[in-house]
Amino acid sequence: MLAKRIIACLDVKDGQTVKGVSFENLRYAGDPVELGRAYSDQGIDELVYLDITATNEGRKQIYSLVESVAKNLNIPFTIGGGITSVEDAENLLIHGADKISVNSAAVRNPQLVSDLAKKFGRQFVVVAIDAKTIGNQWIVHTHGGKRPTDKELFSWAKEIEDRGAGEILFTSMDHDGHQTGFANEALCRMSEMLSIPVIASGGAGEMEHFKDVFIKGKADAALAASIFHFGKIKIPDLKNYLKGEGINVR
């Protein structure tokens, strides 16, 4: 049976993992490859590297990072952040990325999702959506969640599936950072509506939240950052817990 995936997200700036990561027995927590390897050894199923570099100069360092990750790790990884064109994606593929994720650029130019899927296949294209509730509607936001758009979450998710996205990475801004659990109701609705995998993000605080997101939220994968980085939840413990709860994990 296909396993539910646990994904760690690493923020990268100027080619280095940003501070705020405390990993036992790891001398260079700033090295994205070392950190990725530590996660891989612990049994993480996938990694997402999110490039938060602001300058164009710094962005170029992402290529050598991608190449180094591809050469040194043997699990799938996604690169996101600042991808606005087919050329950006192609450069990342050439350097060894398994998947890329687009967010604001897809909202600005939905055709980009179609173009990426056509050129590289849908398995290469993850579309990230940040959304929060305004009134009784889930509204898509861009620019790290700062700017509201005119798009409603579920119709946008359907559109990008139709355009050829291979996966959707949905972050609930209502839940992100609160560590009180994932947006299970919205996730469940999205997962049942779509025929592509849904990655849940935002809100993980306890191991139980992962059980809930897989059972109640019907997510195919769950992503977290700080609770893993700070060691609040260790990957082997989480996997054992989920197995004990009858959830199929690797």
Place this chain on the structure above:
Amino acid sequence: MKIAIIDYKAGNIKSVEAALKRFGCDTILTKDPQIITAADKVVFPGVGHAGAALEALHAADLDTLIPALKQPVLGICLGMQMMCQRSEEGDTPCLGIFDTEVVKFRPEHGEKIPHMGWNQISQLKSPLFEGIPDGSFMYFVHSYMVPVFEHTAAQCGYAQDFSAAIARDNFYGCQFHPEKSGNIGLKILENFIKL
């Protein structure tokens, strides 16, 4: 050991190249028939659309070269599918090394397509799986699959049971990505190198 990785611009080969190098192999990414024929082993990778893959293979005369190879050949993902007779994806004729068809998954209980992620392989029947426990998890990404047939070397279940690996004579194929399947996947590549 010289390993030729067939170059037909079909996806990401960095990881498989790095993995083979780690085992001390001399790898070369090439579409040159002479280099491919002279290599000790051949890796036939691939991600993408079967129709586009066939076009690229045909343009480089690789569609006739590959079935005639005598050394061990490992097809990975689309590479494995291209070794079959025909693919439902774009109704594409393939290389015909394995007398079977590639078909689309038919979801039966709302399974998501592509089949993406870690799934278990079983009924392992090839030297490729020497030392690999039944039930090991491998990383898969695909929407089309090879049903179980006489040359199935490992099985996996999603919407239907399908061939996770196939083998016949000097030809081997993995639907999953051994290069992305952690240390256990690397062991399969090592077994291939040792063939």
